[in-house]
Amino acid sequence: MKVAILGTGMVGRVIATKLRMLNHQVILGTRSVENTLNNEKKDAYGNVSFKEWHLQNSDIELKTFADAAYEAEILFNCTGGGVSLAALEAAGKSNLDGKVLIDLANPLDFSNGMPPTLNPVNTDSLGEQIQRKFPMLKVVKTLNTMNAGLMVDPGKLKGDHNVFICGNDEAAKATAREVLQSMGWKPNLIIDLGDITNARGTEMLLPIWLRLWNALETAEFNFHIQKN
């Protein structure tokens, strides 16, 4: 499958590497190919610069958001939540229409420092904003409630833990499920919450996720839903 990953940060790179390992053709989308290829700065978490990373992953193509979206059969939104709409606008409506977008971004607002707040929140979500702005795009919100390493390697954590999924299009959710399963998610641990308005719930898990990260002093944990 031809997959476009919109976003060249740590998460986009982790997803891209995994999908490449799974033999998909992977294109990373960015604002400026030249600037990103020449980026020698480590990110805020100390991850290697894009330039260094790409030298080790040169079979992953880098294109503009629009060129990546144009070629893709399926897309991932791995851009910052506050800029996702701008990134998708740059990708271009005609390149998105009819395709599945796996949206794992969180609309975290760091403008007032740590911990960040959510914007939108309660009565709206980023998943819904994307769906409203691009009505022909099939948005599936998933994977946003855990650390990137676990998204692509759930077996890293001992025991069962869950991933949530929501979206308006059943066929798109089935596609997203297949992708999740190929990355190691057991079918019974994927919880379908319903339509895209449920993105409010999963995005609103971020405030507790961030506090757990602080309390547990590790990002390698996840939510496990237990029922009788």
Ligand code: NAP
């Ligand atoms: P990030 O730094 O949040 O975003 C990087 C991407 O955003 C880059 O591709 C960048 O474009 C693009 N971007 C920045 N400003 C832009 C603008 N004004 N217009 C359009 N695009 C712009 O990357 P990240 O840390 O990998 O996180 C990606 C997403 O995953 C976030 O929404 C985050 O909340 C979510 N998430 C992260 C984790 C985690 O483990 N860190 C877990 C769950 C969810 P360029 O390529 O041009 O620089």
